Amino acid sequence: MVKRIVTGAHYGSRDWLAQRVTGALMAVYIVILLVVFMTGSPVSYAVWKDIFAQGWLRVATLMFAASLAWHAWVGMRDVVMDYVKPDGLRLALQVGIVLLLAGYLAWAVQILWR
Secondary structure (H helix, E strand, C coil): CCCCCCCCCCCCHHHHHHHHHHHHHHHHHHHHHHHHHHHCCCCCHHHHHHHHCCHHHHHHHHHHHHHHHHHHHHHHHHHHHHHCCCHHHHHHHHHHHHHHHHHHHHHHHHHHHC
């Protein structure tokens, strides 16, 4: 009987692709935001509020936040799986990371649609 040892990040191409897609989405959002701020008037609270009053930018910002959370999750999960050997500690760290990222994403939704 062969004893199977669970090690490292074994999620393969799905997570590799997720990292690339989320990274590309975040890069596109940053370029769009730079264009919006460079072509407009000097940034003040009123300008900031007017820019984010547009629905498409709120949706784009939410997509950015979700992409950032997913990107961070894949990266942190892989680091934890590679370097934290005790199973209980690894699980606790992964649950903590998921809760923290979910909290940040919920906070972003609250900020965008409050």
